[in-house]
Amino acid sequence: MSVLAELSARELLVPLVAAPLIGALLCIFLKRRVSDYVAAIFAAITLVLAIGAIGDVFGNLDSTISVPLGRLPMLGGETGVAPLVFELSIDALGALMLFIVVVIGFLVVVYSSEYLSPNNVEHAAGENKGRYYAWLLLFLGAMVGIAVSGNFLQMFIFWELTTLCSWALISHYQNEESLRAGFKALVMTAIGGLFFLLALVLLYLNLDTNPFAFDALGRVSPEVRTLVFVFLLIGAWAKAAQFPFFTWLPDAMAAPTPISCYLHAAAMVKAGVFLMARTVSASFGLSYGMGLLMGLMALGTIFIVVFLFLFQDDLKKILALSTIAHLGYILIGCALGVWGSAVAFQGGLLHIAAHGCGKGLLFLAVGMLTYYTGSRRISELSGLGAKLPLVALAFFVGIFTITGVPPLAGFWSKFMILAGALELGGFAAVIAILLLIETMITFGFFLWVGHRVFFGKPSAVVTEVERSITIMHVVIIILAVLCAVVHLFAIPLIEHVPLGM
């Protein structure tokens, strides 16, 4: 650790991105138990390197540490200066994202070692573990890359890599349902990626110097800025499963549960909102209309989802829908940021961390439910609390975190978003009231789900459960603790994320 302390983030960034990729390469050739250890070791190395880099950011919160790696010569044309394309950098916003990505990534890798075993009642599996870890570590590496990208084009490269990884991982079981779900996710997010690409082309053609830098939106003419912003927003919608692209996410529940957890808590969908957070944070001159578009679509998505809740019996699909709504919250935080409320913007950023921990915990708890019972239908489950008390506890902590019960992390983030909205007044206040209503409905609904599943008389599948203590229990305890403390770590970071106006 002392060696690590001496290294600055400048030296850590490249190994940080490389470590999971090397791990992924190794895992291709490994099988069963060995692949468990190798994957865990490489995820742990990534975690340690990331903590080193984040520690460096804490040393000077307002600075950006960046490492230029290479230019793209052809884009300079015959004589011009080629733009910087390969570039890693880390600042307060990147550090926040990086923290969630590596912590949950590490926990998911550890959790997978037990989940993908012959003891799993739902999907007894131990085959193809090497391939599974290879994709998972590649996913981790791509997400680390997104968090530490130094410009839009670099981020796009990792962005498409996450599309690829999520496609492969959603299809992991390779049955008809999962293959179709994976393909759907790939098509929808790749279409979103095209809009991102179009935004990049526009930026390149309108700027002579540093066309892909994060502050590029502030330097183009207002018409181009609107176009670029809308294209980026569409890309983010597809990635973050917002209306009208939201249908791929519930289907993606065909994935193994640890993957669903990672997809929702830290990766893929968070990449979409992270892009918007980056854009809003670094851009000058975003107009009221842009915020309105972003906010209204997010609000619409939230209420569509609340309606869809009522028809779901599958626990994982309910969680998936809830994720869509919470990504809406984060986007509303960004939209309020466009309108000038720093508090709401920071609340949105905090919600990335709070929702990451809370939803991660919920998914892992549901994963354990299916691991022991083989079912994830609410109608088939009841009275689990007596059999699996720790899972029950974790589930309720998760619910309280994402719905915003104090003093858990979710409360602070929602509080900041609502406070910012009320401060702005006008239409923002209406949004705040609607959000409050949605929170109450969701809270009631989730309480009902928790009550139904964990209390009452044990159902048929529940009585057959054989208790055991596994590594998964350790993982959910760690994540439950994080739910209560993550904001203490995140608030100093988000206070230093600039809001360009």
Add this chain to the structure above:
Amino acid sequence: MAESFLPLALIGVPVVASLIIFTLGIKWRLCREGAAIGGAALTAYLAVLLARRVVTVGPLQDCPLDLYADGLSALVVLLVSIVMLIIVGYSLRYMQYQVEQGLTTSHRLVLYYGLLMLFAAVMMWACLTNNMIWLYVALEGTTLATALLVCFNWNNEGLEASYKYVLIVVTGLCFALFGTVLLYSAAGQYSPGRPALLLTELGRIIPLIPRSVSLLAVAFFIVGFGTKAGLIPFHAWLPDAHSEAPAPISALLSGLVIKVGAYALARTVTIFAPHYDAVIVFVAIIASASMIIGILMAWAQDDLKRLLAFHSVSQIGYIIEGLGFGTYLGVYGGLFHLVNHTLFKTLLFLSVGAVMYATGGLRRISQLGGLGRRMPITAFCFFIGAIAMGGLPPLNGFWSKLTLFMAGGELHLWWAVAIGMVVSILTLTCMVHTAYKVFWGHPTTEPATNPGIREVPISIWLGMAVLAVLCIAIGVYPQLIHPLLHRGTESILAVYRAGAIP
């Protein structure tokens, strides 16, 4: 401009190899397979030397024979020779297996390798000549050399495909000859004799000749070389020829034969583009049509080789669109995509060949499934090729498409950019869909569940692995081949700029 024997040696080595194969190949295997692989390896080595000299010294020439090597020639020569080496290496085991299966006989392999080397020689000649008539002759040569290879299996389908191939391409190329003659007759009064036929003089000639003659010549060139390149509506030969030929020859057709058409277009039409906006738009329209119709046809295929063939029709659209733009970014993107398409399409055809090798000739998507478990390396190679063609980073196809989109935006041809992007997503989905149908999931039909199916031997997958690594390497580090691409682009721009100086 330096005199050099390298261009001549590059043509000579495969010719000699071919002569050895035809004369001594029946008796000794060493003079058949050995001469082929040796000739291909030596050609590749010379091509590397040539490329290095062109990048450091500048264009090379061999004046009496009108041979000339600038950046563009060096790029294509290097690409052709490396892919030739891989295809010959792949053929060794693959064709031996065909003999073992009784599909062909041992002495017919003489014809196979002999024609392969002859093809390599005319390919080199086409890329190294500076004379428009000889370019036409060499292009006809590539058609004739491959015609017999297409019908190598000597069955009805093969013969029909081969007949169609020769008929359409030879007829099409006649138009290129018309264009050349037209240009020569128009230019003859300004610069009589040989210079009027030199490709490097074209830039000086174009401003002198009337607009109508120029545009007519361009139209002839597009029809002629477009037929060779497989552009819609002149593509009819392509799917049949690709699907009926043996797998290495399919790879050769898509990887190299259609590229020489694109090369010829780059030498002629691209020079006209900066002078006439109409050329840019016309080429963009025909290229976009090729992209769209090609990809739609590809979606409708069940035969893996036909599917890849229609993808070639679609992808060649990108290349020609870029070359037609005539700007630095456009030509760069077109050449970049030419290189990338050669790499990943050869990889894909060779992978399909490996699937056919392992399953005893199955190539219908509906008959295949779940092969990835038993053929992991082939599956990996096919996925890399599929994703690279789909244009996802961090693989090579992404960078060339990005350059092309930016080139299109630069000229405000936003409709062409939009079509390019839509076709890109359709390509990705089509290829990924195909890949997971073939390699993932579970086999449903009887032949694909055969327990005897296993990974192909190393002599077959080695070449595929090299191509896959190249795809990844260029994708991760796109600066890798920048010096060559930059020289190639510069050499085209230099030709038309020569005419801009008063």
